Amino acid sequence: MSGLHAERLTVQLGKATVLHDVTLAVPSGWTAIVGPNGAGKSTLLRCLAGLLTPRSGEVRLDGRPLARHTPRERAQRIAWLAQQGEATGELSSREVVQLGRLPQLGLFAEPGPRDHAIVQQAMADAECEAWAERRLHELSGGERQRVLLARALAVDAPFLLLDEPTTHLDPPHQVALVRLFQRLARERTVVSVLHDLSLALQADHLVVMQAGRVRAVGPAGDDEVHARLQEVFGHALRIERIGERFVAIPYLD
Numbered sequence: 707m708s709g710l711h712a713e714r715l716t717v718q719l720g721k722a723t724v725l726h727d728v729t730l731a732v733p734s735g736w737t738a739i740v741g742p743n744g745a746g747k748s749t750l751l752r753c754l755a756g757l758l759t760p761r762s763g764e765v766r767l768d769g770r771p772l773a774r775h776t777p778r779e780r781a782q783r784i785a786w787l788a789q790q791g792e793a794t795g796e797l798s799s800r801e802v803v804q805l806g807r808l809p810q811l812g813l814f815a816e817p818g819p820r821d822h823a824i825v826q827q828a829m830a831d832a833e834c835e836a837w838a839e840r841r842l843h844e845l846s847g848g849e850r851q852r853v854l855l856a857r858a859l860a861v862d863a864p865f866l867l868l869d870e871p872t873t874h875l876d877p878p879h880q881v882a883l884v885r886l887f888q889r890l891a892r893e894r895t896v897v898s899v900l901h902d903l904s905l906a907l908q909a910d911h912l913v914v915m916q917a918g919r920v921r922a923v924g925p926a927g928d929d930e931v932h933a934r935l936q937e938v939f940g941h942a943l944r945i946e947r948i949g950e951r952f953v954a955i956p957y958l959d
């Protein structure tokens with residue numbers, strides 16, 4: 707069975723059980739994971755990336771338990787963007803993006819023309835070429851976020867998992883990211899945790915989480931999924947249709 711599957715994941719962090727028996731076949735295309743603070747979105751994403759080991763259950767990548775893939779195999783197949791982008795010392799933005807090629811190249815291989823082309827494309831897609839030679843710690847939050855996104859894109863992996871990729875981004879760059887995910891999702895599986903529900907509603911699929919459980923999985927335009935979203939967020943949220951699209955409006959009654 708190809709793809710990424712979470713099977714009956716239960717995760718304990720400290721004294722709390724933060725995922726309860728979660729099963730999810732990650733759909734192909736672009737999936738947005740949504741839900742209130744503390745719902746377990748990042749925890750699920752980290753399990754899918756192999757960064758967190760559940761107390762019980764397992765993640766399967768192309769039919770094989772993730773734990774039975776070597777770390778390098780996992781890094782080649784699953785690209786990851788963390789919620790809190792780390793500072794990467796004195797490296798320039800371009801060097802940080804080049805690090806994205808490491809899983810495919812190994813430590814000692816020289817990057818070839820294809821690697822350079824992938825890095826260039828990743829920087830163009832993330833719109834961070836303008837500060838390619840500047841060091842990461844000299845950049846603004848949004849600029850740094852776009853470099854770290856480019857590094858994840860440069861892995862050129864079939865699975866791209868992103869925790870809050872729109873953090874620090876202004877509205878035009880949020881929209882650009884939605885378009886990018888829609889384009890990438892034709893060829894790879896993209897999974898993003900998103901708080902902005904209007905952006906999440908542009909994904910192919912939504913996973914709605916609450917209190918460590920998956921409450922709904924389905925197409926982002928599906929009425930049932932919207933009903934679960936409404937339940938999870940209560941009166942603070944209104945979902946409206948504008949033309950072909952849905953938007954989510956924080957609602958002050």
Ligand SMILES: Nc1ncnc2c1ncn2[C@@H]1O[C@H](COP(=O)(O)OP(=O)(O)OP(=O)(O)O)[C@@H](O)[C@H]1O
Nearest residue numbers: 719720721722724742743744745746747748749750
């Ligand atoms: N290291 C930890 N030790 C104990 N509890 C933790 C730890 N990390 C996270 N948690 C708890 O696990 C639960 C799920 O956290 P998680 O980060 O997955 O939620 P989330 O849905 O991504 O939240 P947010 O929207 O606020 O980012 C939360 O209640 C959180 O307090």
